Every structure is written in structure tokens, then in C-alpha cells.
Amino acid sequence: MVSKLKELSEDDLEDISNFLSETIVKKISSSVKSQKEILDMDVSIEIDYPNEKGELDVWASIEIDTDELSDLSNEIIDEVIDESYLELDEYIDENYR
Numbered sequence: 001m002v003s004k005l006k007e008l009s010e011d012d013l014e015d016i017s018n019f020l021s022e023t024i025v026k027k028i029s030s031s032v033k034s035q036k037e038i039l040d041m042d043v044s045i046e047i048d049y050p051n052e053k054g055e056l057d058v059w060a061s062i063e064i065d066t067d068e069l070s071d072l073s074n075e076i077i078d079e080v081i082d083e084s085y086l087e088l089d090e091y092i093d094e095n096y097r
Contacts, residue, residue, distance in 0.1 A: 005056060005096050008049055012096060017045040020060055020088045027080040028064070028072070037070035058088065 008016075021043045032038060041064045048057040060081055066072050 013047050021045050023084045023087050031076050037067045040065040
């Protein structure tokens with residue numbers, strides 16, 4: 001059984017948002033052969049806390065503009081997001097439970 005989250009402050013929520021954003025950027029950057037492939041990238045994180053159930057909901061979206069020769073696909077981006085959510089789960093378990 002997963003223990004409940006502690007009550008999160010605005011600083012905690014900002015820390016969680018920053019962690020997820022930085023994780024996504026790091027993973028996207030390591031998914032390309034050269035950083036020059038990424039022309040522009042915007043990672044947006046939305047947090048709903050507490051939601052109707054008193055829980056934490058986190059959403060990430062990425063807008064990315066790549067060089068025409070880049071192999072970065074939507075499938076890779078989706079994998080990066082999924083992997084980043086898993087890392088976020090571990091981070092929250094270690095720091096906020």
C-alpha cells in the first residue's frame with residue numbers, strides 16, 4: 001500500500017514541477033544525436049493539488065521544433081514523457097511521503 005502524500009506547500013509543488021520539467025528536457029536532449037537538432041522546446045507542467053479527491057495530479061506537455069533531419073519522433077517523445085512520470089513517482093515517494 002502506498003502511503004499518503006504529506007501536505008504540499010507551493011514550494012513543494014514548484015519543486016515537483018521543476019523536477020519533471022528538467023527530467024523531460026534531459027531525456028529529450030539525450031534522445032538526439034546533436035543538440036542542434038532541437039531548434040526550440042517548451043515543456044509545460046500543470047499541477048492540480050489538491051484535486052477533488054485530495055490527491056496530486058500532474059500533466060506534462062512538450063512543444064518541440066526540430067531540424068528537418070532529426071530522427072526525434074512522437075513515439076520517442078511519448079516514451080520520454082512516460083519514463084519521466086515514472087521518475088517523478090519515485091521522486092515523490094522519496095521526498096513527499
